[in-house]
Amino acid sequence: MSPTLLCTSVERSVTKDAVMADISTSEVSVKPGEEFTMINTSNYRKKTTHHGDKYTNRMKPKTGLRLPRQRENRRTKANDRERHRMHNLNSALDVLRSVLPALPDDAQLTKIETLRFAHNYIWLLTETLRMADTFGQIPDHLQQHYLPASQGCIGSPTNKKQNWDESNGFYKGGMKRFSFCILSHNQQ
DNA sequence: TAGGCCATCTGGTCCT
């Protein structure tokens, strides 16, 4: 496990209340046909905000053939369940995003980025606890990787992509409101 | 305009 320097936020916008709210809304149910409302819409990509009925009935059967009525009903119900399932999955991802270090208001981690970032963030917290346990405090050699808030804040949603290390799931550079660095371990 | 990301549909498989 060889630490490498990464970046994320310590200036987290997640308050204790927000965390509790996330816990209380972790079970989000969306009924089939019901308009889906994202949790934390401020954190959600703008392009998804107009997903009202954008995709509704967009997909046509691959063949022009009409399915038998009973099969069609089964398919419709299965589609509703699948939609509902995916909405719940997205809700869970939103909850996860909300407890991760904050991003610029108009940016949002993709699904894969969210999972990788969460992985590294958990690793950082674990490592921090371990260090504190071992040394009684976070050692200097670790603290030196924590940038002051005034540094490394060059980012924008555009920069976010440029700074993102796809293979490891971390930020290589600073971003707005991103004010400290995460140590990442090699995942292989 | 190409590529990335996403929502949705669909059929297959597994489980209850």
Next chain:
DNA sequence: AGGACCAGATGGCCTA
């Protein structure tokens, strides 16, 4: 039998 889960296909939106 029906629901959950999964992966492939499809097409729309957005950005570089």
